[in-house]
Amino acid sequence: MSTLSLAPRRLRWAVSDTLVLTGRSMSHWARQPAELIIGLLFPVLMVLMFGYLFGGAIAVPGGGDYREFLLPGMFAMTMAFGVEASYAAVAADAARGVTDRFRSLPMARSAVVTGRALADLLHSAAGLAVMLACGWLVGWQWRNGLAHALAAVGLLLLLRVALIWVGIHLALVLRRPESVMVLQILVWPVGFTSNAFVAPQTMPGWLAPIAEWNPLSATVAACRELFGNPGWGGDSFAAQHAVALAVAWPVLLVAVFLPLSVRRYRQLSR
């Protein structure tokens, strides 16, 4: 076989192997519909809890409807919850020897992660669609036109792409499916120490800057801006440059965790 014919074949395999592994995840959803539905509906439950139970007690700085303030925060939280799914799937394969089987097959090695990434992105896109519909039902809407709304959706999925790599890296480091509990717990302090549920101005002075600079806050603030929803109206640098930060943070996370994941994956053979 010549090197000329080898390169296109490798590329073709990388694509087809990725699709086969994405199909595997979709078969999982078809086999476990209850898990899929509960996963999709959990953020809806959160919207109802915060929107109707706590919402009355939370004031939006500069006025505005709390549910309209909350929804972009919940969109971003839905993306953040996704890190658990990425972690659980990769850790389960690594712990059970499935990753080793993949590595002993004549398949494209990159497909193990690209297949995971594509499946997770589809799953999160479905989750986001459910949340957008849920938003409409509780009175949230985008007010700046479709183009801005699509840009906001793009930023949310960009955050999810970044978190895929965080999940894959942690899973390859820990390799313990049961440790997903730690992530399930950690996602809450990270979520609450942001502008997703309440405005940072209402937090203690030492906590507010942490919340403002939280990568999650950048995406949430940018989405509020693009959807035309009430924001937290801060005058800090982070508040003024939300859209730029909502691009920069995920790019930085990918720049750190993508090489780390690739290194970890290679280290499986050391």
Add this chain to the structure above:
Amino acid sequence: MHTGSPAVEAEGLRKRYGDTEALAGLDLSVPAGAVCGLLGPNGAGKTTAVRVLTTLLRPDAGRARVAGHDVTRHPDRVRAAIGLVGQHAAVDDVLTGRQNLTLFGRLHHLSRRAARARADDLLDRFGLTAATSRPVSGYSGGMRRRLDLAASLLLAPPVLFLDEPTTGLDPRARSEVWDALRALVADGTTVLLTTQYLEEADQLADTVAVVDAGRVVAEGTPERLKDGLGGDRLDVLLHHTADLTRAAATVSAALTAPCDLDPAALRISVPITDRVAALTAVLRALDEAGVGVADVAVRRPTLDEVFLRLTGERAEVAA
């Protein structure tokens, strides 16, 4: 693969993890079509050797060729020629048996239709037809192992690696896996099998390589290894624990040979050369000493004894 050249060849493989040397210059040669049992205690380096030979791990030093391809220089070609059954049943629990095999078939770049046909073929061959559409989470340990085995055989690889294929299985599941393996071997597949169970090596392997501390310490057919231990053995089974030391001294004196004691089984075991003479001498001596004997038997040594003899010296030094 060229006929006549070994299917698996390793020369001086070394692999170090911190202070422990998992492989300390392992040499191995398995002829095409043979079944080689890699036998050794936990931590002897068996799994590390399999991981190197299946391209999952890079050796620090040494060379290895599998199906004629160098494992470090042409891992892709090696992967296309091997099947691997690791220590865990590496199958997807959520998917059905057929979905699993179709998935792995597609990753071998079979077309969708060919992958399905091959999956059905293998499910039939491994007696899993009834469980085809059930999720693997509901399979028994033996069924899961057979599916795992089937997954490693999608392209009928010329060389198959099995890392402790029956660890953790009950005797019935174990014999299911053994039957499946025997059928494969009859088809001419080269098999490298690691095991802690000597019976397994005895049952399945043409040649056995005893591995200890990262290198091969003995190699040969199970029969030859047993011969190396000095021919036949005489076992004396007693009624009472109290008689054990006196009986052992009596037997040793009668045959002028050292005995092995197994207090839990109330058994004395001694190597012998002339079966009839030894039997007569031992029974007479024990009768004269007034020791009650429950049973006497002359037998071939077990691979267990070969194994303990070969690896026991290190254990004694360590103790």
